[in-house]
Amino acid sequence: MLAALKERVYKMNLMLPKNNLVTMTSGNVSGRDIKTGYVVIKPSGVLYEEMKPEDMVVVDLNGNIIEGKLRPSVDTPTHLYVYRHRQDVNGIVHTHSPYATSFAALGKSIPVYLTAIADEFGGPIPVGPYAQIGGEEIGKAIVEHIGDSPAILMKHHGVFAIGKTPESAVKAAVMVEDVAQTVYLALTLGQPEELPPAEVKRAHERYMTAYGQGA
Amino acid sequence: MLAALKERVYKMNLMLPKNNLVTMTSGNVSGRDIKTGYVVIKPSGVLYEEMKPEDMVVVDLNGNIIEGKLRPSVDTPTHLYVYRHRQDVNGIVHTHSPYATSFAALGKSIPVYLTAIADEFGGPIPVGPYAQIGGEEIGKAIVEHIGDSPAILMKHHGVFAIGKTPESAVKAAVMVEDVAQTVYLALTLGQPEELPPAEVKRAHERYMTAYGQGA
């Protein structure tokens, strides 16, 4: 069932090692099927290079396994909480990518020092509090603190990115690490100034309409 | 039309991910055809690994699309402004490569601490002011501040590199990141001294004549 979505979620999971966002079995991507409401997610603790599309696990929004021979990611309750509370979200990514996670370790958000941050995120990349893995605590903190951003840093932990599709959530996760690296380098070299909020808004709106090949 | 230039511009665009200068769809390379004056440029928001030579867009110097099924890069007005005001430039590259962009974030130029900077750039790598993406503002700032350098850092934004050909502009973009990394490392470890301007001039002139296989 949901073979096309499994293939997409599988491919998006492989984007994580390809972009150096994960180590060994860490990290995961899920996608929601709009029609059935089911969620397709990476199995727990499986190596990316040994994974196959049919290993993706199908769960319902309450965490019941609908199909799959493997256990789903231990972060499944986090994904499901976000899907239940954000109807606009159909793709979620979790990583411990190192530059972004260094900000998360400190509980620091990433200010808008770069046009790339204004364009992709439309404001600072927010940081949420420490929350325990495995239950609903992280999901609640994400929903409460992420606002309009496509990504959030969770204190002492790592990155969660969301999107209308698994593909756009993965793009946000990749861009978080990219801008986190540049901001890390800038902050260890000097003190950058923030772009003014009105300019961030203008740049973000232009990017959302003018960039790319349109719908 | 312009199939040979499209192939070259396509290949030079692929040099950006190969040299770790870009992330996802960021960055772009263009080339000017000397005979027609037309410019060949990367399409907007297309993944490098999915791009084909025939996807390159042909525009005239006023931004009219001459050929191409895809929208050109949102940075096209910047490229065109530079081509209109610098007859010696037939290749332009834009990246957000992380080390160079960390200097750009701070509005800091890169002094001549290394023989590689003297050889390749002939002086400090300059930095231009913040300018809005999409119109002529960035192009104007580049032309005003780049001087004889083959590359410039734009504040809060990233790198623009220019050359007599797309190939030489790409070489400049690669070398900017290379020397920016080494200078970043040196500056976080201590305070390097600048090479004296007369020695920079001597080294640059020697490099421009003695290095490589000649014309």
Place this chain on the structure above:
Amino acid sequence: MLAALKERVYKMNLMLPKNNLVTMTSGNVSGRDIKTGYVVIKPSGVLYEEMKPEDMVVVDLNGNIIEGKLRPSVDTPTHLYVYRHRQDVNGIVHTHSPYATSFAALGKSIPVYLTAIADEFGGPIPVGPYAQIGGEEIGKAIVEHIGDSPAILMKHHGVFAIGKTPESAVKAAVMVEDVAQTVYLALTLGQPEELPPAEVKRAHERYMTAYGQGA
């Protein structure tokens, strides 16, 4: 003899360059055969890309060569000391991976600033004193200071990781470098807080039972 274990130890040695933990011929992995008590280990000073499974050397717990045309790793006495004193250990890895070794250079342990450290290590990653290579000194220091951790940093030297299997020891060696990088970045950006010991214990126990696909 021990062809299956040689194949596994060979494959795990190749995981070291694949995960950027070693340079040239540095680093090594060994595995113990539970039935015979023999240890299979990488030969000394051989390039990873030129190595074959049959090049792995078989030694007994006293260092006598049982089979093999090549000399075993100069770290063999260290591996054997640990195997003789830790019956639960059947795989050992040694690397000079750069981020972890920077903590080792300073004689600094890695505190629990991240959920990934709590999950994988169950406490701070300990550091042992300087000890001479080649004899029993390093083995003694590992056994004395590693406690319940799957990895230890040795002062001025590098990383040793242990596990119930060569595969789990390699996972620990990879994760040490991963968290060392993130903690390095966090410490050069600010001062993270440690997770409270009770929370570390809770997280580690949950991870050891809930994560992955079970036995």
Place this chain on the structure above:
Amino acid sequence: MLAALKERVYKMNLMLPKNNLVTMTSGNVSGRDIKTGYVVIKPSGVLYEEMKPEDMVVVDLNGNIIEGKLRPSVDTPTHLYVYRHRQDVNGIVHTHSPYATSFAALGKSIPVYLTAIADEFGGPIPVGPYAQIGGEEIGKAIVEHIGDSPAILMKHHGVFAIGKTPESAVKAAVMVEDVAQTVYLALTLGQPEELPPAEVKRAHERYMTAYGQGA
């Protein structure tokens, strides 16, 4: 002529991009043929991926081109000066590898903070003064300051490594960057202590005799 040495020097040149020590056309490896005294060296400004074994240039110790359609590296006078003054050296490598070059930018040597430095270098990695590229000045400075080390940092410039063979010079160049990275990380995290000279001597002598597979 010298087809076997050309093949070896070609292969060793390719080790530079493979180990991330060079960018675009920077860097070079040469080897001396003991019988004829001729030196085989990389051509100037040629991309590594486009180079072939037969592109290597053969020169005599005075810089006369004996064979080759291409111009030799602009660093050829440096290599030749070293070969003329060090009969024990039959392989030389030059790179601008970033971590090592950040120490060179500052005119800082790399102290023995790590067992890997004691083992491979037998003492601190020395630094030589600023010297102009292209004549004999760099060669003189290398011979004067390198001592018993297989590598030296040249101020404002980069790394030169020497060896009994091109292969051992390349190994030294790779290890310089490896230990420079770890020492950079340690120095930006704290202040490591140096290993005592007597211990460095003991470790180096053991490594030179016990490590590897012997002659």
